[in-house]
Amino acid sequence: MFFRVMDKARIADLVRGLSTEYEVIGPVAKGERFTFSVIEDPADLRLDFDTTILPPKKFFFPPEERMMRFRVADNEVVDDEAFASPRVLFGLHPCDINALLLMDNVFLGEFEDPYYKAYRDATLLVGVSCSPRETCFCNAWDTDEVHWGFDIFLTDLGDRYFVSVRSVMGAELLDRHVETSPITAEDTAEFQAVVREFKRAFPAKLDTSQLPLLLDAKFDDPVWDELGERCLSCGACSMVCPTCYCFDVRDDLDPDQRSGERKRVWDSCQFSEFSAVAHGQTFRESRASRVKYRYYHKQWGYLSKFERVLCVGCGRCTHACLADISPREVVTALVEGSEAR
Ligand code: SF4
Ligand code: SF4
Structure with a gap:
């Protein structure tokens, strides 16, 4: 993993650049709540969202999935191809990235699911930091942090993002689509302070020890x-x-x-x-x-x-x-x- 910083104002450049190569999906407002949806205009992206109504699992395990077509007369399967077009899922909170890692154990474990795998292989993940709501208890399961399972992770430092780059693809995307700078000691100190504040902001920690x-x-x-x-x-x-x-x-x-x-x-x-x-x-x-x-x-x-x-x-x-x-x-x-x- 390596780190960069990026001006917040450059998010639109990044989304626009990614859209030239991928379908970009991210949180958008839906009434007073938020939902993950295809981003047509970078201005629609709401990285200040609290949570979404449905989780990102709907892009890997859709509510309804056509598995195959078949012909009854000759008992033949005529089309069972699993296919997904390249896309970037932008703005996942740590809990949702951790949730995908848990789903991977099921769908990519002992019995590999070709449909889930096709979606997973076709999708790059960009995470973003969040603030705990009163109903969040991710800290009880250590899912308030994420150290792998994403390509890029953005931590909000106010006027800029502290960018954690986890994969080669993530590094290449940044290089191609947005201007970033090397981190300074001040950026790192601010990042640590933001993480400390995030941990302090949780309601009383749920006791799950027993x-x-x-x-x-x-x-x-x-x-x-x-x-x-x-x-x-x-x-x-x-x-x-x-x-x-x-x-x-x-x-x-x-x-x-x-x-x-x-x-x-x-x-x-x-x-x-x-x-x-x-x-x-x-x-x-x-x-x-x-x-x-x-x-x-x-x-x-x-x-x-x-x-x-x-x-x-x-x-x-x-x-x-x-x-x-x-x-x-x-x-x-x-x-x-x-x-x-
Ligand atoms: S626990 Fe609540 S949300 Fe779940 S099935 Fe029962 S009533 Fe519905
Ligand atoms: S709090 Fe736990 S059980 Fe409830 S929706 Fe989130 S992951 Fe599922």
């Missing part, structure tokens, strides 16, 4: 029933989550019934049909069991396989949940042995 042990011990805790009473099974928490990756596969026939396409669509473990099997049996019929399952998968099952929890503390689920269920409350209830709220 979590796997507590989950082992509290499988039958009343807290799960209490959460199940409140949960609406709407699935919003998993849809907005940058690390939830469950999906369903559907075959849609064309009107002529001779051909069709197979699609992969987002699914949620909070839906009762999610764990339904033949003969109408459902493994997790109660809402309590489904809420519990989501926490056990994220904070126990994934951890036991990949030594990381499947949560980056972005707080999106907290904002999305109409029943006011949040990981912060659930973890606190388990740790303190109290009611969830």
Whole structure:
């Protein structure tokens, strides 16, 4: 990794330059909130965004993905190519870059997913520093920092960015499209001060130290029933989550019934049909069991396989949940042995 500094005013040059080679996607305003979208005009890019409604996972694992076309008569697959055009995803916060690294374990691990891989290979990542909101708890999982998994990372120093360059592609893009300068001792000192201030700005740190042990011990805790009473099974928490990756596969026939396409669509473990099997049996019929399952998968099952929890503390689920269920409350209830709220 090496470092440069760049005037903030030059962001537009960088985005314009990148747009000559890539599709550039970044945060833009949507009403009072923000969303990742294709940047047509650099002035639309809002690097001061707090978070986006949906995470960047939608560009690697779209809500609906056509996997293949098929012909029924001869049982033939006619088109199953995974393709993605080159693009730059601009303005990812550390939590969202860390979330992609967690998704990589799933989609690029033991069973490589060609669709996810095509998107991942075609995409360069430019990260940007952020300020914690009251619902952020990324610091509890050490996902408030990111040291790899990006090409360029911009830390806001007020009038300029401290630019961390992680990849050869990132260095080449900077060289081609924007003027930067070598860092000075003053830049480094300011960078350190900004990082210190960022760490101080978090709300009280969530105590997760005993979590796997507590989950082992509290499988039958009343807290799960209490959460199940409140949960609406709407699935919003998993849809907005940058690390939830469950999906369903559907075959849609064309009107002529001779051909069709197979699609992969987002699914949620909070839906009762999610764990339904033949003969109408459902493994997790109660809402309590489904809420519990989501926490056990994220904070126990994934951890036991990949030594990381499947949560980056972005707080999106907290904002999305109409029943006011949040990981912060659930973890606190388990740790303190109290009611969830
Ligand atoms: S569980 Fe909630 S806080 Fe954790 S990564 Fe998913 S949306 Fe973010
Ligand atoms: S968003 Fe809240 S109410 Fe909806 S499924 Fe998730 S926990 Fe339940």
